[in-house]
Amino acid sequence: MHRESVDSSSIASVGYxxxxxxxxVEFVKNGDVYEYYNVPLFMYExxxxxxxxGIFFNAEIRNSYACSQC
Numbered sequence: 001m002h003r004e005s006v007d008s009s010s011i012a013s014v015g016y017x018x019x020x021x022x023x024x025v026e027f028v029k030n031g032d033v034y035e036y037y038n039v040p041l042f043m044y045e046x047x048x049x050x051x052x053x054g055i056f057f058n059a060e061i062r063n064s065y066a067c068s069q070c
Contacts, residue, residue, distance in 0.1 A: 010054040016044040023047075023061065024070070033070040036061060 001024050003015035008028070015024040016039070023039040026032070043061065050056035 006048070006053050008053040011057060014044075014047065014053070016041075023065070025057065034067050035070055036065040036067045039065050 001015040001017055001022070003013035003024055003026055005013050010028055011025055012028045012031070013026040016022070017024075018041050021038050021040060023036040023044055025034050025036065027034075039061065047053060047056050047061065
């Protein structure tokens, strides 16, 4: 999945597959990549438009969707 670099102190890049509703997040601290499943397109759009991607991710995505480390 292609990831796009984002302006965040905690998240390096974000990718999204609308077909599978999979959100892929690469973290700055250790470079780990996680996939979050069944994330609706509107949540991805809200994440990318958020004033703080890290704050939005922690509040709305991190503990709300099943995930696995890539």
